[in-house]
Amino acid sequence: MARLGMVIDLRRCIGCNACTLACKQENGTPEDVHYARVITREVGTYPATKRTFLPVLCNHCEDAPCAQACPSGATWIRDDGIVMVDRNKCIGCRACAVACPYMNRHFIERGLLENGYSTDGLSPYEAVKFAEFEEGTMTKCTLCAHRVDAGLQPACVITCPTDARIFGDWDDPQGKLQKLVDERGGWSLLPECKTKPKVYYLDE
């Protein structure tokens, strides 16, 4: 049994959004649906200002409030800890979206799959990828489960040019995740929500 997760080293992140694009390319998500994104913030007061970057994705929480809130059982957790959505069971009530403190649930609105990023219908790529979505249902980051099952790493991890994202198994005592957090200390987002996220951050 594994507990797959990720550590994101903020000292390495340069806010290039390569993860955002890699995720979109890998999963072919429709417009305005971003499983991975980078929250950009300006801190300080002129002239002492600074931009900070916080890459976010589904935290694949152990106590996932989205799974608790889902009335239909569409949200489920795999044995390796990846939180999934079964689109065939989803009724589109959006209770999971309201329950997720990290805003990492996405609703496929009516008509969203009819047009791609260009104005004249779907591209061949979008036609293939959009078939994996269903209007009126929720979708979310799967930690690239299809890649993980094939022994690969998530697209956002392999694409990151600075190796800021480290993917692994929290249950592996010799693994990189536990080692990094032990060495540098790590924190998760919104710990007050008590969701037990499996994505941790290392300080800048």
Place this chain on the structure above:
Amino acid sequence: MTTQSIAIAKHRFGFGYYRQLYWNWLIGSAFFLGGIGGATFLLSLITGFRPGMILGYLVVVVGKNTAHLSFLGRPERFWRAAMRPDRSWIARGIWATGLFAVSGFVCLLPQGRLAGWAIPAVILSAAHVVAMVSAFFIMFYDGFVMNSSPAIAFWHSKMLPLLILMYASLGGTTISLTLRELFAGEDPATALLSQAEHVLLVVNFLLLAGYLIRMSRWTPAARETVRLLIRGPYARVFLGLVIAVGLLATFLLSIVQNVVGVPWLVVLIALCELTGDFALVMVLLKSGLFSPQSPPARQALQVLHRPSEVRERLTEPSALME
């Protein structure tokens, strides 16, 4: 943006509070109709007032369910919402609504007969009990649906289900009272409901004030919601419709009604109260905020108030590495 305040983010790539945009007026309508319909049915069942039972039943079974179905992304799969009552308040609500639809229908049968068949007294009694329990559940379970979300601090309070229950009680009392004054005239139950309405108006005002005070001492996101309600973009709806129209005007008009006894005034009172009731559900939904996502070290910078302090702190290389 400075470090002194956190604004509402305009998009998901920005930093700040995020508005709750998932649940809209259809969910608000469903919550509102469930509350007042369940309460109207329950009060009418207790006082043996058939027109109220019929109206309450229709409001829940037709009104609330239509709003819910209209909201769902895949309404044809609505039955799946009942699959996980062990963990989801929505699923529990679906079960309660289903039980209410059946048991309430039995309660409404004239002389307890269906197509000439006299329903046994045991079944009728059981249907009455189930209808009362399920109607009561429908009145407040929306509060638990909202309260179970840890994401929105303003909802994540044990007081919310109580507030929802008391507002549903007030709405049901107002509707029952209006129907009785229009169709049944003065009787002991009408007088009792009139007194109950006054008490509930005062209780709801105090409860609402208590809720806001508690939230203003809660997390930053909850405090920001209180600010939005009192001084922000929702102040007009909250102070104008929820407080002034829904509570104060209703209270004053009901006192006037008790003195002068004008029949049409009861309709105006009901309109005022129900407007405030609906407005409350809507502002609760609309003003919900998700907390900003930021590193703990960044949050520490927000407590600095003077720009010089920020500058001093940030120009130290060690501070930038925190």
